[in-house]
Amino acid sequence: MLDYKNIRNDFPILQREVNGKPLVYFDNAATSQTPQQVIDVIVDYYSNYNANIHRGVHRLSQEATDKYEEARLKVQAHFNAKFSHEIIFTSGTTHGINLIANGFSSILKKGDDIIVSALEHHSNIVPWQMLCERTGASLKVIPMNKEGELIMYDYDNLLSTNTKLIFVNHISNALGTINPIEYIIEKAHQVGAAVLIDGAQSCPHIKPDLQALDVDFYVTSAHKMCGPTGQGMLYGKEAWLKKLPPYQGGGEMIAEVTFKKTTYADLPHKFEAGTPNICGGVAFGAAIDYMNSIGFENIAKYENELLEYATQKLLEIEGLRIYGTSKHKTSVISFNLDGIHPYDVGTILDKMGIAVRTGHHCAQPIMDFYGIPGTIRASFAFYNTKDEIDTLVTGVKKAKMMLM
Template identity: 70%
Template sequence: MSLTKDIQDIRADFPILNQEVNGKPLVYLDNGASSQKPKAVIDAITKYYTEINANIHRGVHTLSQKATDAYEEARKKLQLHFNAKHLEEIIFTKGTTDGINLVANGFTSLVKEGDEIIVSAMEHHSNIVPWQMLCERTGAVLKVIPMNQHGELIMEDYDKLLSEKTKLVAVNHISNALGTINPIKEIIDKAHQYEAVVLIDGAQATPHVKPDVQELNCDFYVCSAHKMCGPTGVGILYGKEEWLNIIPPYQGGGEMIKEVSFEKTTYACLPHKFEAGTPNIAGGIVFGIALDYLNSVGFDYIQQQEEELLNYATQELNKIEGLQFVGTAREKTSVISFNIQGCHPYDVGTIVDKLGVAVRTGHHCAQPIMSFFNIPGTIRASFMFYNTKEDVDRLVEALQKARTMLL
């Protein structure tokens, strides 16, 4: 089967790509914010609510047992996908932000005044603010790995930041604003030399690569289903068993308890210790279906297709007069941020939307990056394996029209 045939077959799996926006065929290039969903995922949501909808874990009736089995089967799929050593190391969350906050909250009792937490200059706000809040609660100090003009971390400065005071390092695997692939294995190994804990924000990485958490040897890894062709409102926290046993629960309520009295409560074992209340059952089950779909496409294919799109889009966008790329790292995934000289990103985004092209404009929840480059924001085109070179051509054509209208 040819590459073109494969792409057309894959695109047929995504019903939303067949629609028109403002009278034009949709070109969806906002995958960094949220990916589209294949029919298998959409059908699985319907199947859950029409066939097995029931609360999980505590019920003895048939539907509850079916729902529980499906939910825990999804956890097993996630364990295998990320190569977690133990099933209970996979914690269902509301998403990446929830997972980071769970860990940051848990470290309140483990961090003291004068300890240091390291993040990078290219973090999403979700991997900055929770650590700032932790520092405010504990008196710890936040340190930042700087980056260069290409949007790459300056690893020599990271070496200088590490010390016996370093308790935790939190960095993203791939930058949502720049597409930079960070050297996380090196970051993890160096942090462990100082016995520091490492959390990796994998929200932007997991749609494109298949992380092996044991090989990486990270202590925590977080991601969201909705960027991986799955539903919104669900994600996972992977945590090493030893650390998940150490940190206290994030929330109290049903499911996360072993025994409750008015005098004392004891907590449930992993993973339930961190899964208070009725979870997003459909979301968890369908996350597993989304993983099945991605693996059926194949991550080798995904990476090949997206690398071709990245190279082609970079080549074609470079032909637009006045276009300036923001983030030119040597190691990148299929995210391109740019501006057009003399044009505000918002204005460009509004015009290209009228032409059926969906891109993201603004600071992408990464204001420190925009401050570093001294810009208000960027236009971001982010690609998935279901995009085509024709999508790139439509983007370039729309941008040329926007530039003509605005200048």
């Protein structure tokens, strides 16, 4: 049983006011809030062992190195990667996607196909378009239906021996749809294609088992998981990571440098050029510890209760439409009020201390599919409450009355 009252005490920001009202934070799909336990780790790093890693023989460097690599082991264990060197620390999901896109520039050629889905964030569209421009490969799209689900029949028909790469988000950031990635991965491997899964929206809610999924690449961001911004991870199967060239050149990623030739370091350092976000890595490990202490089964169950409650209450408002009605979704509700621009609603809600996201949510093709400029997105986390949802409903009703 999740004790949300005590959990809320772990988050200092939830105690503040916005515009004279208690903060109601429903923008968790953009970034989650950070508990005191993780903040303390950040303060401890800069207060007691701030130093560059892997390169120093002095005590601070050794301590920082140990903490950083301990965090990598925590990430490995959490996601059930086979080897710790399959975990590459990045600045976030976008960095991880671009790293793989850059690597495949040397592999793809004209006549090859890559596949994305209609539900993707721009970060999982634009890098592949750029990859196609560089290589001559073709980009194909798995279409969606009005419920916000991918059409698997069309996915099957897109697959061929020319398919080399497939990129799909685990959960849609705009609609909350949970995609059937197990099916997508299995079918892709049958034609010899590799699969990258964007896990930015899934990892705050569920605990992916990367070996069970048999996925080739998986990316996520720490700031979606109660961790710091500017930190993330890329998982790649060892065989693939050894095959791909380095993404950046510099210190740390080398074995030996001469003016005639440079040889590269072993995994994971081959892909970690320069001084990393050391504190971010350590704090990422602390955030994983924190979320596991609550339990992902508890998190999923409670957030589903919030989703069902909010869906019921919002649909009682006349003229409110929810976009993304899949039976398999997480705690995200995108909605609009008939005849009212989402930005105007969001502005009024902010005056009431309610933080929601408005716009296309970096998923403009989804909005084009529905023929709308954007939505109001309320995204819930395990530290939110039904009372806060009631406040949101009241706020939406007030906005409707003021704007009609």
